[in-house]
């Protein structure tokens with residue numbers, strides 16, 4: 023009963039903030055996945071494992087797409103929306119670079135992706 027009440031209070035709180043409640047609870051899950059795939063894509067590029075790198079890049083692209091939807095719905099932080107779009111585009115570019123066996127450019131894109139995390143964190147972490 024208490025747990026239910028706490029849950030309801032949390033939902034009410036997020037609704038009041040204007041953030042989509044369900045996504046709000048998923049945010050930490052997305053971030054931990056983003057963190058993991060960001061490390062793994064660089065590792066697989068380091069050992070020239072195009073297949074693995076492609077898989078991680080695709081997951082990163084999907085996670086940024088979820089962030090994009092979240093920030094588009096939220097509507098209060100256009101810069102976070104733009105960072106999410108840029109990240110999605112950068113991740114989407116890795117597969118085609120690997121098609122051309124351009125590991126250097128793919129690695130540069132992965133490093134740029136990892137560096138850009140703080141562009142959003144600096145202004146928007148914790149979620150607000």
Ligand code: HEC
Pocket residue numbers: 049050051053054056057058060089102103105106109135136138139140142143146147148149150
């Ligand atoms: C567009 C915004 C944005 C981008 C881009 C972004 N983050 Fe985050 N991240 C956040 C916010 C907001 C939080 C705080 C979430 C909260 O308050 O629950 C967060 C939290 C985190 C956390 C802590 C999660 C937890 O609850 O344990 C990790 C780890 C993380 N981010 C990793 C990354 C990595 C790695 C990248 C880049 C590959 C990245 N983030 C890119 C917005 C972003």
